[in-house]
Amino acid sequence: MKTSLSRKYWMAVSGLFLIIFLTQHFTINFLSVISEESFNSVSHFMGTNPIVQFLLQPVLLIGVVFHFIAGFMLEIKNRQSRPVKYAAYSPAANSTWMSRNMIVTGIMILLFLGLHFYDFWIPEMNVKYIQADMSGLNENGEFRYYDELVHKFTDPIRVIIYCLSFVFLSLHLMHGFQSAFQSLGARHPKYTPGIKKLGAAFAVLIPLGFIVIALFHYLSSH
Amino acid sequence: MNLTLKVWRQKNAKSEGKLVTYQVSDISPDMSFLEMFDVLNEQLISKGEDPIAFDHDCREGICGMCSMFINGRAHGPLTGVTTCQLHMRSFKDGDTIVVEPWRAKAFPVIKDLVVDRSAFDRIIAKGGFISVNTGSARDANNIPIPKQNADEAFEAAACIGCGACVATCKNSSAMLFVSAKISQLALLPQGQPERYQRVLNMVEQMDKEGFGNCSNTGACEVECPKGISLENIARMNRDFLKASLIQKPKKETGGGAM
Ligand code: HEM
Ligand code: SF4
Numbered sequence: 131m132k133t134s135l136s137r138k139y140w141m142a143v144s145g146l147f148l149i150i151f152l153t154q155h156f157t158i159n160f161l162s163v164i165s166e167e168s169f170n171s172v173s174h175f176m177g178t179n180p181i182v183q184f185l186l187q188p189v190l191l192i193g194v195v196f197h198f199i200a201g202f203m204l205e206i207k208n209r210q211s212r213p214v215k216y217a218a219y220s221p222a223a224n225s226t227w228m229s230r231n232m233i234v235t236g237i238m239i240l241l242f243l244g245l246h247f248y249d250f251w252i253p254e255m256n257v258k259y260i261q262a263d264m265s266g267l268n269e270n271g272e273f274r275y276y277d278e279l280v281h282k283f284t285d286p287i288r289v290i291i292y293c294l295s296f297v298f299l300s301l302h303l304m305h306g307f308q309s310a311f312q313s314l315g316a317r318h319p320k321y322t323p324g325i326k327k328l329g330a331a332f333a334v335l336i337p338l339g340f341i342v343i344a345l346f347h348y349l350s351s352h
Numbered sequence: 353m354n355l356t357l358k359v360w361r362q363k364n365a366k367s368e369g370k371l372v373t374y375q376v377s378d379i380s381p382d383m384s385f386l387e388m389f390d391v392l393n394e395q396l397i398s399k400g401e402d403p404i405a406f407d408h409d410c411r412e413g414i415c416g417m418c419s420m421f422i423n424g425r426a427h428g429p430l431t432g433v434t435t436c437q438l439h440m441r442s443f444k445d446g447d448t449i450v451v452e453p454w455r456a457k458a459f460p461v462i463k464d465l466v467v468d469r470s471a472f473d474r475i476i477a478k479g480g481f482i483s484v485n486t487g488s489a490r491d492a493n494n495i496p497i498p499k500q501n502a503d504e505a506f507e508a509a510a511c512i513g514c515g516a517c518v519a520t521c522k523n524s525s526a527m528l529f530v531s532a533k534i535s536q537l538a539l540l541p542q543g544q545p546e547r548y549q550r551v552l553n554m555v556e557q558m559d560k561e562g563f564g565n566c567s568n569t570g571a572c573e574v575e576c577p578k579g580i581s582l583e584n585i586a587r588m589n590r591d592f593l594k595a596s597l598i599q600k601p602k603k604e605t606g607g608g609a610m
């Protein structure tokens with residue numbers, strides 16, 4: 131983390147890792163729209179498998195923390211690099227809003243992650259590792275995951291916050307996806323246009339998918 | 353044309369500056385932006401005031417001296433030109449134009465619109481020598497170079513060190529400039545012996561000078577008067593990554609360079 135470029139590499143690698151994680155998270159969540167049963171069984175597997183719980187989960191946590199700390203470090207350094215601001219400055223003439231506001235969209239995602247942990251992760255940790263109930267069952271002896279999910283999305287305020295957060299995620303990825311490749315030097319006239327298109331598609335479709343899931347559960351429970 | 357100018361005036365590096373408003377009249381639309389400044393300075397001199405200090409030399413877009421941040425953009429509203437290549441016909445009669453120096457920690461203001469860009473020189477100096485034979489001129493095709501590499505190296509070498517990339521970047525990052533200087537040698541056979549040491553040294557110096565990081569916004573590429581491509585930054589990132597991975601610990605050897 132000593133040089134400007136090594137910070138960029140870590141930023142890009144952790145960002146790409148989070149993109150892969152996001153794809154996996156989306157796939158599992160989408161199961162809840164298709165089939166309650168398979169969502170329950172996959173959730174139970176993810177929630178109790180030791181490799182997922184004790185290897186992948188810590189790696190993910192470290193990845194997230196690493197990513198936003200590196201992001202804050204870059205932001206501080208960048209602000210210090212221009213102590214006197216311009217009286218007139220028109221950055222919109224030569225760059226996109228998304229590319230200039232990664233820290234803004236990033237902080238919004240971070241705030242969302244706080245809520246998301248409060249909603250799902252902390253209760254989950256409590257049940258499994260403090261109350262030591264690894265069964266994944268509720269009082270009626272059925273899997274509890276699907277019901278818990280639906281329950282959260284009966285609250286319209288929460289649904290709105292989730293949907294807004296996904297918009298910020300979309301804006302973050304709209305620049306971030308292709309930017310990560312550039313940071314690592316992966317640029318080539320043959321592949322870069324494709325990477326940019328894939329990034330734009332990913333940045334729209336995945337957050338949109340999450341929004342669909344949230345709205346689906348909200349609407350079907352009312 | 354009649355124009356209102358708001359120009360940054362600052363006595364010296366230590367003093368505080370401020371924007372001062374001036375009126376200029378009867379400006380020909382065919383004047384360059386610098387010629388318009390000459391007219392204004394004539395007025396100031398005849399009134400016994402201190403003329404506005406600004407950098408310029410060739411006035412034909414090749415020296416890179418004419419740094420001016422005009423209405424929020426490096427070298428003014430056009431892309432692909434320097435300030436000396438900007439003409440008053442790009443403005444409208446009655447316009448108010450704000451003119452500021454490049455703003456970056458690594459480019460301190462010396463006076464008015466003049467900034468100290470010697471950080472760029474120190475980065476280039478840090479790149480060091482290249483190992484080539486000196487003496488009489490070589491036979492043209494002695495060292496085979498693929499046409500595409502020669503062209504790309506030539507395009508990278510077109511950088512005039514104007515600093516517009518730094519000035520326009522929201523992070524005051526110098527990566528477009530540094531990557532152009534690295535690429536022009538990294539693409540050619542003559543640049544190979546010191547290729548990986550060079551990128552490490554130049555990036556180290558770039559960080560030391562206090563330039564920011566790259567956020568890949570692409571603003572530099574848009575404003576660069578020489579059309580230097582982000583392709584070069586990607587090449588620098590690749591080379592630095594490789595260089596960091598293969599770098600060996602320094603050893604004291606019995607003489608010889610490096
Ligand atoms: C936890 C809150 C987050 C914060 C505070 C944050 C912050 C940032 C910042 C400031 C940058 C720009 C760095 C620069 O200027 O070069 C960035 C880039 C990036 N972020 Fe995030 N981010 C967060 C979450 C995420 C998530 C959840 C993902 C993916 C699902 C992600 C993916 C990326 C990618 C791919 C990049 C581009 C990396 C590059 O430019 O090389 N970020 N992030
Ligand atoms: S890269 Fe372009 S904008 Fe930057 S110093 Fe060189 S010529 Fe000027």
Ligand code: FES
Binds near residue numbers: 413416434435
């Ligand atoms: S004065 Fe030389 S480039 Fe403008």
